[in-house]
Amino acid sequence: xxxxxxxxxxxxxxxxxxxxxxxxxxxxxxxxxxxxxxxxxxxxxxxxxxxxxxxxxxxxxxxxxxxxxxxxxxxxxxxxxxxxxxxxxxxxxxxxxxxxxxxxxxxxxxxxxxxxxxxxxxxxxxxxxxxxxxxxxxxxxxxxxxxxxxxxxxxxxxxxxxxxxxxxxxxxxxxxxxxxxxxxxxxxxxxxxxxxxxxxxxxxxxxxxxxxxxxxxxxxxxxxxxxxxxxxxxxxxxxxxxxxxxxxxxxxxxxxxxxxxxxxxxxxx
Ligand SMILES: Nc1ncnc2c1ncn2[C@@H]1O[C@H](COP(=O)(O)OP(=O)(O)OP(=O)(O)O)[C@@H](O)[C@H]1O
Ligand SMILES: Cc1ncc(CO)c(N)n1
Numbered sequence: 001x002x003x004x005x006x007x008x009x010x011x012x013x014x015x016x017x018x019x020x021x022x023x024x025x026x027x028x029x030x031x032x033x034x035x036x037x038x039x040x041x042x043x044x045x046x047x048x049x050x051x052x053x054x055x056x057x058x059x060x061x062x063x064x065x066x067x068x069x070x071x072x073x074x075x076x077x078x079x080x081x082x083x084x085x086x087x088x089x090x091x092x093x094x095x096x097x098x099x100x101x102x103x104x105x106x107x108x109x110x111x112x113x114x115x116x117x118x119x120x121x122x123x124x125x126x127x128x129x130x131x132x133x134x135x136x137x138x139x140x141x142x143x144x145x146x147x148x149x150x151x152x153x154x155x156x157x158x159x160x161x162x163x164x165x166x167x168x169x170x171x172x173x174x175x176x177x178x179x180x181x182x183x184x185x186x187x188x189x190x191x192x193x194x195x196x197x198x199x200x201x202x203x204x205x206x207x208x209x210x211x212x213x214x215x216x217x218x219x220x221x222x223x224x225x226x227x228x229x230x231x232x233x234x235x236x237x238x239x240x241x242x243x244x245x246x247x248x249x250x251x252x253x254x255x256x257x258x259x260x261x262x263x264x265x266x267x268x269x
Contacts, residue, residue: 002220017077050080156191205252
């Protein structure tokens with residue numbers, strides 16, 4: 001069985017962060033492992049508190065994972081401080097981790113800031129250069145490229161600029177801002193639009209986490225990057241189209257939509 005590691009924060013409401021990653025990796029047929037960067041107290045309406053782990057304890061989790069079950073891919077999500085980013089960069093370099101997918105999480109769907117200003121600099125210097133692919137949304141790509149993105153043309157320019165500057169492939173997500181589900185992949189010898197059909201579902205809590213861990217799962221299984229993205233897009237479209245409706249805010253998706261067996265039968269109407 002292929003394995004994947006999520007380095008991310010816990011979402012107590014289960015739809016984003018570590019919880020979304022474990023569900024996504026499991027539903028995509030890989031064995032999920034975790035190194036928790038922070039606990040968040042949150043639900044579908046917002047984040048009320050964040051408690052970070054110490055950099056030493058994050059490093060200890062990474063040591064235990066890498067020395068025993070070497071992950072076939074790594075997904076990195078919420079990392080709120082520069083010291084935690086340094087700890088991750090040191091360990092991923094030490095263990096020569098491969099297939100690193102970095103979701104540069106900056107702001108939650110609900111609007112809460114999930115990274116400090118100084119940490120963005122460290123992210124750029126230490127972590128982004130280690131990634132196989134990063135998956136910014138438009139506001140995140142604006143921060144990384146230092147340009148405004150108002151159109152598909154702007155997306156192409158920003159993605160090319162980020163690829164040239166950091167040397168990692170970029171999957172720039174059009175979703176939130178341009179109001180479609182078209183994402184652009186720019187990497188070594190690749191420039192490809194993935195046309196997603198926008199699904200009319202207000203419940204999008206954890207979409208970014210889910211997409212990046214689905215890409216990591218497919219890289220773990222040996223798919224090439226563009227195939228991994230294509231499969232991840234199909235997975236997230238299915239999870240959104242299942243129209244789960246939980247909570248009072250922007251609710252979570254149905255990560256288990258494609259799992260159909262005697263043990264899941266009762267959850268269906
Ligand atoms: N309503 C939708 N219909 C179809 N696809 C969607 C929809 N909303 C988001 N997606 C897809 O989900 C993926 C995640 O994109 P999104 O822009 O939501 O990420 P994000 O802003 O990083 O998410 P998060 O708020 O979790 O940080 C993208 O591939 C996007 O196209
Ligand atoms: C823990 C965590 N990571 C990422 C996000 C981004 O959606 C979130 N809301 N919570």
